[in-house]
Amino acid sequence: MPALRLPRLSSLRAFEHPGYLPVWTGSLVSNIGTWMEAVALGVYVTEVTGRAEWTGGVAALSYLPGLVLSPLGGALADRFDRRTYLALGAVGQLLLAILLTVLAFTHQLSVPVVAIVAFLNGCIGQLTGPAFSALLAELVPPRDLHSALSLSSAQFNLGRVLGPLAAAAMLASGGIAWTLLINALSFLAVLVALSRVRTQPPSSSKLSVPGLVEDIGRGMKAAHQDAGISLMLISTLVVAVLIAPFIGLVPVFAIRVFGQGASATSMLVTCQGAGAVLAAVGGGVLVDAFGRKRVLEGVLLALGPITALYWLAPSLPLAGVGIFLLGAGYMLCLTGVHTTVQSRAPREMQARISSLYSMLLSGGYALGVWLQGALADRLGVRFITVSASIFFLALVLSLRLLRPRIFDATEA
Numbered sequence: 001m002p003a004l005r006l007p008r009l010s011s012l013r014a015f016e017h018p019g020y021l022p023v024w025t026g027s028l029v030s031n032i033g034t035w036m037e038a039v040a041l042g043v044y045v046t047e048v049t050g051r052a053e054w055t056g057g058v059a060a061l062s063y064l065p066g067l068v069l070s071p072l073g074g075a076l077a078d079r080f081d082r083r084t085y086l087a088l089g090a091v092g093q094l095l096l097a098i099l100l101t102v103l104a105f106t107h108q109l110s111v112p113v114v115a116i117v118a119f120l121n122g123c124i125g126q127l128t129g130p131a132f133s134a135l136l137a138e139l140v141p142p143r144d145l146h147s148a149l150s151l152s153s154a155q156f157n158l159g160r161v162l163g164p165l166a167a168a169a170m171l172a173s174g175g176i177a178w179t180l181l182i183n184a185l186s187f188l189a190v191l192v193a194l195s196r197v198r199t200q201p202p203s204s205s206k207l208s209v210p211g212l213v214e215d216i217g218r219g220m221k222a223a224h225q226d227a228g229i230s231l232m233l234i235s236t237l238v239v240a241v242l243i244a245p246f247i248g249l250v251p252v253f254a255i256r257v258f259g260q261g262a263s264a265t266s267m268l269v270t271c272q273g274a275g276a277v278l279a280a281v282g283g284g285v286l287v288d289a290f291g292r293k294r295v296l297e298g299v300l301l302a303l304g305p306i307t308a309l310y311w312l313a314p315s316l317p318l319a320g321v322g323i324f325l326l327g328a329g330y331m332l333c334l335t336g337v338h339t340t341v342q343s344r345a346p347r348e349m350q351a352r353i354s355s356l357y358s359m360l361l362s363g364g365y366a367l368g369v370w371l372q373g374a375l376a377d378r379l380g381v382r383f384i385t386v387s388a389s390i391f392f393l394a395l396v397l398s399l400r401l402l403r404p405r406i407f408d409a410t411e412a
Contacts, residue, residue, distance in 0.1 A: 026193025074355025
């Protein structure tokens with residue numbers, strides 16, 4: 001008699017597939033290191049410059065390359081072996097992490113250097129991000145794709161929980177240099193994980209500039225012609241510009257609003273990650289119970305008010321509660337959006353269409369975090385961020401009232 005698969009465990013089904021677990025584990029180790037670096041450098045830039053515009057600007061540089069490189073990364077990922085392609089990207093990020101570590105140990109680290117490395121890291125991340133999403137879709141059957149993407153978000157946000165805690169302890173005991181060293185070593189886990197999976201051969205290996213341009217164009221055309229994908233891509237852009245900047249501005253909120261430092265920054269980032277992990281584990285249950293359309297509609301309607309409440313929190317503990325809820329809502333939103341995009345895309349175009357999602361998320365976030373940071377220096381952190389949250393709610397309500405059945409296209 002086959003084992004009973006409990007509905008409450010539906011979010012964990014991707015773990016049943018042998019190729020998925022090594023990638024998930026290796027990515028978790030790497031993300032713990034990445035969040036250690038992110039907290040350490042965010043605190044460093046905020047304390048050295050004292051300006052939210054610089055903090056937001058450096059965060060934006062990691063995502064700005066997505067405007068150009070993400071579609072290119074999607075086209076390349078559909079042409080080459082995704083495992084090898086991702087391994088090359090991990091090696092590149094390892095070398096950049098080593099560079100930061102050496103500069104920190106020799107006391108040569110500076111804000112301009114951090115900005116340049118952030119930009120280069122962003123270039124590699126945007127080139128390889130679509131390949132990673134497509135690899136996950138390759139490792140599990142279509143019915144478990146939501147589980148795979150939810151668990152991937154969970155490991156990313158579990159890294160957001162554990163990384164800041166480790167960063168706070170390491171910054172207090174060993175300083176920024178040792179924190180950056182741990183991040184460099186964490187990339188080895190990705191290389192080990194990729195060595196343990198096998199991928200399907202690419203659909204094409206002939207490389208030419210005209211061919212790549214045509215591939216990108218075909219991906220854009222396919223996305224435009226699918227109503228569900230088009231709606232999700234537009235939603236991604238709006239969320240990225242108006243809501244997502246809360247991630248990069250955490251150090252500004254902790255230092256300038258509450259007068260705290262690395263420990264408060266780590267606490268807020270950890271609370272966000274905890275909320276996201278909880279949502280990732282329970283997200284599949286919500287989708288099974290209510291359907292993807294209802295979950296997406298509900299989350300998009302709630303995201304604006306939750307974000308505003310976080311920015312209006314009168315104390316650090318209440319801000320922790322607010323960002324916990326915000327982390328959960330943000331994770332549910334992006335996982336639902338990304339699952340819709342991936343599930344409606346043909347296999348041979350999954351990386352290319354996923355790259356459009358990454359492009360809009362990264363480009364919108366880069367614009368939003370820099371703009372909100374710059375305006376916060378002039379008009380106040382709370383005023384700008386709360387205004388963006390209210391504007392987001394107004395947009396969602398307007399869309400819902402004017403086109404009440406528009407979200408029907410999100411169903412597979």
